[in-house]
Amino acid sequence: MNRWCCLALLFALSPALAKEYPAHGAPEGTITLYSTLDTGVFEPLVVDFQRTHPGIAVRYENLDATPQYERFVREETAGTHRADVLISTSMDLQVKLVNDGYAARHVSPSAAALPAWARWRNEAFGFTFEPAVMVFNRAAMQGRVVPQSRAELIDQIRKDPAFWRGRIGTYDISKSSVGYLLASQDVRLSSEFGALVEAFGDIDLQVEEHTATLLKRIEAGELVAGYNLLGSYARARPGSDRNFLLVYPRDHTLVVARTVVISKNAPNPALAHKFLEYLLSVQGQRVMAAQSGLPPIRKELDGVYERLGVDESQIGVLRPISLGPGLLVYLDPAKRRQMLDAWRAILGGTR
Amino acid sequence: MRERVRSLKSRLVTTMALLFLAGTVVMYLAARAYGLRAADLSYDRLLAGSALSIAETLSVDGARVRVDIPYAALDMLSAAPEDKVFYRVFGPGAQTVTGYEDLPTMPAARSRREEPSELPAPRFFDATYRGDVVRFVVLGRQIAQPGQRGWVWVQVGQTRQAREELAGELVLGALLPIALLTLLALGLAWFGVARALRPLGTISADLAAREPADLQPMTVPVPAEVQPMVQAMNGFMRRLEGNLASLRSFIGDAAHQIRTPLAGLRAQAQLALDEDDPGEMRRGLVKIERNAARLTRLVNQLLSDAMVMHRADARRFEEFDLVDVVKRAMRDAVPMTGDVPVGFISSVARAPMRGDAVLLGEAIKNLIDNAIRHGSPESLGQDAEVEVALHEAAGSYALTVSDRGPGIPAGDRKRIFDRFERGSTQSPGAGLGMAIVARVAASHGGTVELEERDGGGLVVRLVLGSVQ
Numbered sequence: 001m002n003r004w005c006c007l008a009l010l011f012a013l014s015p016a017l018a019k020e021y022p023a024h025g026a027p028e029g030t031i032t033l034y035s036t037l038d039t040g041v042f043e044p045l046v047v048d049f050q051r052t053h054p055g056i057a058v059r060y061e062n063l064d065a066t067p068q069y070e071r072f073v074r075e076e077t078a079g080t081h082r083a084d085v086l087i088s089t090s091m092d093l094q095v096k097l098v099n100d101g102y103a104a105r106h107v108s109p110s111a112a113a114l115p116a117w118a119r120w121r122n123e124a125f126g127f128t129f130e131p132a133v134m135v136f137n138r139a140a141m142q143g144r145v146v147p148q149s150r151a152e153l154i155d156q157i158r159k160d161p162a163f164w165r166g167r168i169g170t171y172d173i174s175k176s177s178v179g180y181l182l183a184s185q186d187v188r189l190s191s192e193f194g195a196l197v198e199a200f201g202d203i204d205l206q207v208e209e210h211t212a213t214l215l216k217r218i219e220a221g222e223l224v225a226g227y228n229l230l231g232s233y234a235r236a237r238p239g240s241d242r243n244f245l246l247v248y249p250r251d252h253t254l255v256v257a258r259t260v261v262i263s264k265n266a267p268n269p270a271l272a273h274k275f276l277e278y279l280l281s282v283q284g285q286r287v288m289a290a291q292s293g294l295p296p297i298r299k300e301l302d303g304v305y306e307r308l309g310v311d312e313s314q315i316g317v318l319r320p321i322s323l324g325p326g327l328l329v330y331l332d333p334a335k336r337r338q339m340l341d342a343w344r345a346i347l348g349g350t351r
Numbered sequence: 352m353r354e355r356v357r358s359l360k361s362r363l364v365t366t367m368a369l370l371f372l373a374g375t376v377v378m379y380l381a382a383r384a385y386g387l388r389a390a391d392l393s394y395d396r397l398l399a400g401s402a403l404s405i406a407e408t409l410s411v412d413g414a415r416v417r418v419d420i421p422y423a424a425l426d427m428l429s430a431a432p433e434d435k436v437f438y439r440v441f442g443p444g445a446q447t448v449t450g451y452e453d454l455p456t457m458p459a460a461r462s463r464r465e466e467p468s469e470l471p472a473p474r475f476f477d478a479t480y481r482g483d484v485v486r487f488v489v490l491g492r493q494i495a496q497p498g499q500r501g502w503v504w505v506q507v508g509q510t511r512q513a514r515e516e517l518a519g520e521l522v523l524g525a526l527l528p529i530a531l532l533t534l535l536a537l538g539l540a541w542f543g544v545a546r547a548l549r550p551l552g553t554i555s556a557d558l559a560a561r562e563p564a565d566l567q568p569m570t571v572p573v574p575a576e577v578q579p580m581v582q583a584m585n586g587f588m589r590r591l592e593g594n595l596a597s598l599r600s601f602i603g604d605a606a607h608q609i610r611t612p613l614a615g616l617r618a619q620a621q622l623a624l625d626e627d628d629p630g631e632m633r634r635g636l637v638k639i640e641r642n643a644a645r646l647t648r649l650v651n652q653l654l655s656d657a658m659v660m661h662r663a664d665a666r667r668f669e670e671f672d673l674v675d676v677v678k679r680a681m682r683d684a685v686p687m688t689g690d691v692p693v694g695f696i697s698s699v700a701r702a703p704m705r706g707d708a709v710l711l712g713e714a715i716k717n718l719i720d721n722a723i724r725h726g727s728p729e730s731l732g733q734d735a736e737v738e739v740a741l742h743e744a745a746g747s748y749a750l751t752v753s754d755r756g757p758g759i760p761a762g763d764r765k766r767i768f769d770r771f772e773r774g775s776t777q778s779p780g781a782g783l784g785m786a787i788v789a790r791v792a793a794s795h796g797g798t799v800e801l802e803e804r805d806g807g808g809l810v811v812r813l814v815l816g817s818v819q
Contacts, residue, residue, distance in 0.1 A: 099435045101481040121433045188422045325436035326426030334440075334449040335420050 018061045021046050025054030031271045032059045034068050035087040037258070037292075041236070042087075044291035049278050056271050065090035065177035069097070072263070076102055081265040084272035087258060089230075090177040091126070092184075092327040094259040098123045099328060104262040106273055110280040117322040118257045118297055124323050126257025127279050128288070129297040131318060132182050133231040133253070135215070136245040140167075140224045149250040150192045153227075157199040165203045167224040169214045172207035174340050178256065182228045184330035184339065185254050185321055192251065200227075201346045219243050230256065236293040248318075255320040257297060360544040367540055371533040375526065382525040386518035391475075391486070394431060394514050398488045399473040401428055402507040405440065409503055411496045416440075416448045416503055424507075431513030437480060437487075438508070443494070443501030454506055455480055457489055483510045550577050566592040597660060605653045612646045652783040655713055659787050662710050663794035673702035673711070673748055673815070677741060680715035684723070691723050697741040702748055704817050706795045711815075714791035715739075715750070717784040718811050722754040725809075747797075748815050755808040764801045788813065 019039050023030075035042060039062050046058050063071065065088050075082055088094050097103055103123035111125060118126030134153070136146060147153040157164050171179020186193040206223060208214045211233040217223045219237070234244050260279060266272045278284045285296035321327070329335055357365075401424045408419040418440045428436050439450035455478035473490040487508040494503055550573045557571050568585040616639060623635030674697055685693045722737040738753045759767055768789040785799075788811070792799045797815040804810045 099437070101435075101483070116432075121435070322429075324426070324429045324432070325434075326422055326429060328436060329420050329422045329425050332420050332449050334418055338417075338419055 018059060021050060021058040021060065023055050023057040024050065027057065028053070028055035029268045029271050030057040030059055031084040031266075031268050031275055032061065032082055033085045033087060033275075034061050034063055034072060034083045036063065036065050036068060036089050037087060037294075038062060041292050041294070045279070045284060045288055048284070048287045048291075049275060052278070053271075053274060056274070058275075065093055069093040072097070073100075073102070076263075076265065081263065081267055083263050084266040084268050085275055086261045086263065088261075089256060089258050090181060091124075091256065091259045091321055091323055092181050092331050093177060094124050094261050095120060095323055095325070095327045096331055097261055099325060102261075102264055104264045104266065104269060104272075106262055106276055108277055108280070110277055110282075113298060113300070114280065115297070115299075115320070117320045117324075120323040124259050124261050125276070125280060126259050126323060127285070127297055128232070128256075128258040129295045129320075130230050130232045130256045130258070131248055131253045132228045132256060133234070134247040134249060135218055135226040135229050135231070135234050136247065137218050137221055137224050138243060138245045140221060141245055146245060146247060148247055150190060150196050151251065153225075154192065154196055154199045157203055161203050164224065166206060167222075168200060168203065168227060169206040169208060169217060169223045169225070170200075170227040170229075171211075171214075172209050173343060175209040178230070179228070180330070180336075180339075181321070181327075182254055182256070183343070185319075186228070187339070189252055189254075189319060197343070197346050205347055207347075215244075228254070232294055250317075252317045252319045255318050257320065257323075258294070259323065359548065360541060363540050363544055364537055367537055368533075371529075371536070375529060375533065378529055379522065379526055382522045383518060386521035386525075387514070389521060390514040390517040393517070394486070394509070395475055395488065397427060397430055398475070398486065398507055398509055399490070401425065402438075402473060402488045402490050402505045405438065405507065406490055406492050406505045409440070409492050409494070409505070411494050416442070416494065418448055418505075420449070428507075428509055431509060434510045434512050435483065435485075436507070436509055437485060439506045440503065441506070442491070442503035448503070450506075454508065455485075455487070457487075477511075478508075480508065485510055486514065550574055554581065566595075594664070601653075601657060601660070608649060608653065609646070612642060612649065616642050616646065652717075652787075655717075656783045656787055659710055659713055659790055662707055663790050666707070666794065668705050668707060670703060670705050671708040673704050673750070674699065674741065676708050676712050677715055677739060677750065680712045681719060681739065683712075684716040684719040686723075691737055693719065693723070693737045693739065695739045695741075699741065699743050702741060702743065702817065704748065704815060706815070707791075710791045710794065714788045714813070715752075717787050718752040718813070721784050722752050722756070722809075722811075725754065725756045743817060746817055748817055750813045750815070751810050752813075753804045753808055753810045755804070755806075758803060758807070758809045759801060767801070768799070 017039060039060055042060065046060060050056065050058065061083075068086065068088060069090065072083055072086060086094070086097065098121055103121075105122050106125070107122050111119060111122060114125060114127075134147070145152075145156070147156050157168075171182070173180040173183045183193075190196075206217070208217070211229055214223070214226045214229060215234055215237055218226050219239075231246050231248075234240055234246060237243075260276060262269070262272045262276055279288075280298075282298055282300050285298045285301055288294050289296045289301060330339065404421050404424045404427075405418065408421060410417045420438070425436050425438070428434065437451050437454055439452065439454045440448040441450075442448070457474065457476055458478075473488045475486065475488050477484055477486055479485070485508040487506055489504055489506045491502045491504045494501065550571075553571050554569065554573065554577070557569055566588045568588065569581055571581075573581050619635060619639045619642065623632050623639060626632040626635055677695065677697075681693060681695060719737065719739065736755065738751075740751045740753070742749045742751075767785045769786060789799050792813055792815070795815055797813060800812045800814075802810040802812060
């Protein structure tokens, strides 16, 4: 009784949006998912999963990456183990969960079929393949040269600052964890990123926490371009082709994999493993690609690039972000503080 | 109950297997120690490199220590792709600058030199953290700023999975050839033993094919290792054949020796039966009695000879006093109604020695008997004394029996020791006495010699080793 009270209390306190998918067979139990994916996007996967496992009920809680991480660690420390499976765009936070010993091992042929960069210690698994792109407003770019790389974007900004002023948007890296992850990887990989941020600083960069807000502002023509946005979100929007022009930067295009981890103290470990296995299976990946609009990671699925809406030659060097201890570096509080300080200093008056 | 004896094959293979097993265990321990050391050596370098690259970025900004962890610092540790990574920057004192605050500190024994004066070398240690055994490195940097003085430490740790894997690989690499070699050697032993023992089969076949009486030495060619066994068997058969031969000749001799007197005895008895005159009959009976006595002595000698032959081969030796044996022999051999005086002189009170007292007694009795019989012509009367003397000299006893008989010519002295040979054909006896003496002497490692006695007669000198 006490436990249910506790759960109810936690549930009441949490700002998460929870949705229950009851079992429609002989009940086997309920798995609880913490996820950064919008409930609507993820729903087809849950529905298809329940088709093969009708006895498993699913509780889906949609949270932002950092609150999700903090809540999970808080619950684990308190000993109230609620979450079975955690899904997050923040590869770095998921790596930290594994490194700090919160994750359970999952070994299966499906897991082994993943590319090496998308799994770590058989505890963290990337299950999508999402390049970070430059999104342009198709109409606004009419008659202009569309930059194909960071260098070209800098060039354009320098040539015509008046056009771009206040019309380029990206994630607010102090709030968006995926934005922070992408920026940190840019710092690491790109010699031009510093110059790019400086150029951004000169033209009053617009920052937002959520991809959806940025895309809306681009759709509305308020912004001309969005930098480092997850292309999958753009393509999922109605009228995407009409409104957007997606550019995969030729110098390097970062690829993010949404990462899934099973909690070491999962209340229903057996069911959690079943769900993870489904998510990584060809069947799950197919449903995810077809109905959720998320690009699959399994090579067995044909036409990965067609699904991305481009042909392979258009894409520059794809640089998947590798799951591993390297990602811990930018989570270091001192490192993060320095990076945010530098970011703010360069962007000057912004926000 | 037959004792179960394990086959050579299983014996050899078991011994070898045990030996190899022990060797493998030793090799495993050595290889594992070496493997772990090698793995630690290579991964420690990486760990130190990581800590060093973090330490490079240490700076002091006013009162605060700053550190800017390079991406490569942790990414380079992905060389061990499956290992967790922990780090902490702390100091001066125990104050954490960044990283995991609850990392285990260096074991006390090794952190004694807490504040070294010069740049310390990276120090490594293993500790358990969050349920995993973690290899840590700690290195320090001295900071000297106004108001900020002391050491800042960089600690980086990595779980041991890759190290264990590398060590395991090294161990496997070392042990696999040994294991294969072991199997090969055991297989070779298994099949090799059968091949090596094939000559034994040849020997068995040779023995099985023989006639029961065939005691000829084996001539089948055998390897040098089996040669001693074949030689031993051949020696055994030679001895067996010798025994059989002497038994055969004894039986032949005995039959021959007994048949003639027995026939004479019977003839005399028939003659006596045919006699009507009681005086003649009595004379005949006296003859019969004398011949029967001679036959008795012959049979006794034959039995004595057989006994000596058997005992001499058996060699059941024990300690006894030769003086006692001589005295007892004299008592047995000297007739109560003796006309011939027999004297005994001994220069020792006791003569301890090792041998077969019964055999020696028999030999001495024969010597005395011979001396009395052959060495006492009635003509000599009182002079015909027989003297038995025992002396000790240089670790041996010399027993002499002297008589005043005719002696034995030098040319016959060798022949006298053969069986059924007599000094002179007329004398009574079977001719076994001296043969017995010679055999007993030989079985005791002694010698018998015949000498001329001063003033006429024969001296038989028996030399035997004393116990000392």
